[in-house]
Amino acid sequence: MVASRYRRVKEIFLAVHALPPTEQSAALEKECAGDDVLRKEVASLLAHHKDESILAEPTAQEYERRIAQVTFGHGVSAKWREEQRWFLHQRVRTWALVLHLAIALVLFRALGVFGSWPKLPVGSKVGIIGACLGVSCLSIGALAVKSPTYAWLRRMEAALTGTAMTMLWSFSYGWLSRGVSLSEPPDAHLQTLLQHVHWVVSPLRTSHFQLGTALLSFPVTNHWSLLGGFYGFIIPNTLRRNCIVSALFVLAAGTTILVAAQTNPDLRPYVMTNLISCSVTICASAGICSFVGREFQALRRAVFDAKQVGQYQLTRLLGQGGMGEVFLAQHRLLRRPCAVKLIHPAQAGSKEVLLRFEREVQAMAQLTHPNTVEIYDFGRTDDDSFFYAMEYLPGINLDALVCIHGSQCAGRVVYLLGQMCSALAEAHNKGLVHRDIKPGNIFICERGGLRDVIKLLDFGLVHVQPQGSTPLLPGDEPSPRTAAEERKLSSTAADPARNLTHAGQILGTPAYMAPEQIEGTQPDARSDIYSLGGVACFLLTGRPPFERENLEELYAAHVSAPVPRLRTPVLDIPEDLESVIMRCLAKAPEARYQSVDELAAALRTTACYGTWDDSQAKVWWQTHTLPGGAV
16 A cells, blocks of 8 residues: 555544444545545454454444343353352252241241140141151252252252242141131220220230231231242342242232131131232332342352453452552463453543553563563453453562662662663564653562562553554554643652552653653653663662652653762762663763663673672572562
8 A cells, every 4th residue: 555545544544433333434435535445445444443452342242142141040151150050059058948947937936926836727737747848858958969950959949939838828828717706896994905005915815906907917927028038138030030939929928818718707808908918018028138139149240250350260459550450360271370450441531541551451462571571361351341461470569679678789780670671672672662660660579480580560651663664553653742731641640759650640650750751752762761760770779860849840850950979978889880870861862871772781881790690689589578469
């Protein structure tokens, strides 16, 4: 494609891709002005731009699949289905235990409180005893089977619930069918008492109430409401299944009242009030507990999704920031520990930020140097969060190293700087400028039996430079910003002394920022060299090059203030090393080393080069206690 043609394709792409999908076709036709070849080229680029991104909007089928995945038992992933099967197994066992306690409660009330067992008909007694034995046998079966299928568990749950309903139906029928309605009112003294109190108990323990005829079914309502409430809370179900089971409870309780009224004529005048009271109470109890149970299910699913990221099992939180959290994780098949950064769209702030981050991770995955953190995987979860997995590094960053153990000797600083230069050399050769070199983004760890191994982290602010004459795809090169815009974006930074980078602070960390970054010009490899000089200053002195009261003063110091001398009567820093660092911190990029290879060569000429090696690092690591931090 000729240059003019490429520029035209790029112009149309940039004009069309930001429009809503419904307007893109019409805009594309208008921009191409009848040129079918041009329209097909731009349309192909738009499709590629959309389909190749893990952040692309899901299709209608994909969206429906994701919606289906939140429904219990339908269309879920194999891992979630297995999790639900295990959870249902535990809940069926719990349900069996609860039913035993409920039966004990009913029998206690029947035998002890109401003394109704002798008054129950023979059929009710047989039903209660049979149901008790049935629940016990089913419970033994639920406990005996170690790994039942999902369908078997549902059948067991239905059998336990049906047996419990049989017992309640038998007791409720016996209670309602053995009642009598007096043909005459009680004596005047009792009526007078009931006008002023709710209940009267005689010396013979006979109770009298004046609470309406609905009280006749009070034990029935109480028992069925408890059964419905416990079922809704304990057994995980869909809304539809919960409604069906609750309707069965109401139907069974109502049928008990109707059948008992056919047997007992004295109950017939009070059937309607008892039906209404019983149905409303059972529905309310079952509905409230089912709602609580479904909320618990939603919480379980959220926790499950948080712990199931692709092929990675999350174990514990390592840290969190403005855009997401970093978890210690393990690959399910390889059993390899790794660190997974999970980023939620709501935390990122905008889709543009997510798209940019995606490009940055893809660029970072190109780096293979052993002193750069290795990216294992990158993808998106079903809830539209996305993640990347990187190697797990047991150790600490340089910021923590100096804060805990103080400034480092010159030989060790040169040893560490050499590794940083090697990592940055590969990145710079691929056109990647880190832009956020700071002690907190450089890890020191043990790898493969070697100590003091440097790992360069967090390419979240990476700047992609064009290489040669190869044209960039639209969106690869961020548009330049003015110095005022850059200052505004970085004004949300924390206290400079804490050296933190926040979401939205696209320039880097103020304490280690190159002057050209502050002035809003495009950074290059020499910007990273300036930041690397700031890191060396921190390692040797325990402080960054400049410390000021506020950001504006700090910016001004980086741009115009002379760098303070590193050598003091207290700090005996080699003069040749100080000269190397001072050149790294030169204000003008032209005055610095022009590449990290050139900087590495200068470090090798210092007198302290070679005075620190792996054997000394091994002794240091054996004699110093490090916190349990890792990435």
